[in-house]
Amino acid sequence: MNSRILRADILLFLTAAIWGFAFVAQRMGMDHVGPLTFNGVRFALGALALAPLILCMEKRRAPDFAGSDRNRLAKGGTLLGVILFIGATLQQVGMAGPQLAALGFEASTAGKAGFITGLYVVFVPLFGLLLAQRPGWGTWLGASLAVVGMYLLSVTSGLSIAFGDLLILIGALFWAGHVLLIGRLSPGMDAVDAIKLSTVQFAACAVLSLIGAVATEEITLVGLRSAALPIAYGGLMSVGVAYTLQVVAQRDAQPSHAAIILSLEAVFAAVGGWLLLGELLSVRALIGCALMLVGMVISQLKP
Template identity: 50%
Template sequence: MQNKALRADLLMLVTAMIWGSAFVAQRLGMDSIGPFLYSGLRFALAALVLLPLLGWLQRRPALAPPPGLSRPLLLGGGLMGLVLALGINLQQVGLLFTSVTNSGFITGLYVIIVPLLGLLIGQRAGLGIWLGASLAVVGMFLLSVGDGFQIASGDWLQLAGAFVWGLHVLLVGFFASRHDPLRLAAIQFATCALISLLLAVIFEDIQLDAILAAGPAILYGGLFGVAIGFTLQVVAQQHAIASHAAIILSLEAVFAAIAGAWLLGEALHLRGYIGCALMFAGMLLAQLWPKALPSPSTDLRETVAGADAGHPPGQPRVGL
């Protein structure tokens, strides 16, 4: 059991590294194509990658998911894909107006936003959530507010996206317990791709040469950031403790900052680094603060806690 838990922690660490570095691919991809086209192409690629895997599972009776595409499965995957499309495109457009470092840390606030959104459905937030949220707010102020108390428009978009990611996590926690997760992923990826490509056709100029120029970023974002990242997350969380998962996956923000500094030459003033540290401390505090033991009437809260451990940005974020 300990070996399985260790393997799960290592897989989640790799997942966090992939998701963090995928922010760089998302930024570089828009050097050649628009944000909607980039999102649409990489999620279409991820959906296509999952199709052979689903076919292989279907041919192995011992491993195959339940047969058929039921109406509830399609509705669940479609709703998740709709929310995913909103979250990923807010993040993608926001990257045009802010740094990879800011985007990674602000997106990571979904770890705190999930239980806060739970208040809307009657769940109670503990003291650790409120303390963590307070630290995160102070940290975001230091990271994002510039001279004249102005916040970059991209940071506002990332913050709006963090709330959408929080909603997406709640949806994943609800539907993943009722349907095959890989089928849900394929449906939501396809839905996200269709919505994003439709937006690209309406608002962006689409040229083959530009798509080819963005090819490496599309391949990395689709294959690693979405398809592989999600699969590793699902495999790892079969044997992971929820609190461990949330802590390790939240390192996505740290890896985004490292990748931004290494590959894009991004740098922060001292105030920005202090802000990042406070935001990360708030995320950890919200997860590590002792929680009361759940009662039999708190099944939904347990579902949200498990889902909280699971995502981002990519992922169902689901990568998030």
């Protein structure tokens, strides 16, 4: 195997691991702060973490390189930030155990949230139908397996689904829309402008989340201090470090190959939930996870 491809695969594997364990951090953070507060602070940290990378890459640019239109970056990044805010809020609220329990609802676990969120890789080509794209047989087979897996993972024998799982499933639709919009905005951008676009969206998401937090949640210094480690992991590692690794790796990896490796974040979310939170999945749920993972892989192998 080419050494550059091998390095890219290792970096993508590390990215998937960081993102997978981020679900554990998100679940743990809900014990101390509200979901909007958690997202607001972590995405602000993520935007700040990417600033040094942008400055470093700017210095390596050719002096005469014009770059992308700033207005396009600002408008596109803000629109991405709005969609990111909706998807991230639904995901975070779906895992907010104490908050949902107080309302009489059941929250999702870190492991289940990872697999359900991963369904966006199946939704993306299906949404492509709206853009006159024609998915291949792999997409339809992958989607079918994912649906069956989702049923086994989240729907009980009484045909009910946890409210938290439902919120995360709806959020996965927004993650898919987010990917499609990036596909519309990013062509022609170099790596620096792509990271700038992401930084703008993270900042926009942070502002919207913090506005919502101030309006609906109680923000305390004690809560922020207690949730400091999960917030730092979610912001610095999940956003700053993992995004940088992804950008570096995908210069040498094929998109479909990269998507397959990154889909392993669902597996790491389940492992992290088991190791750190004591979350256990039934045999039925494990079979559902396996079918969903196979469906995600097939949808990328034969899109």
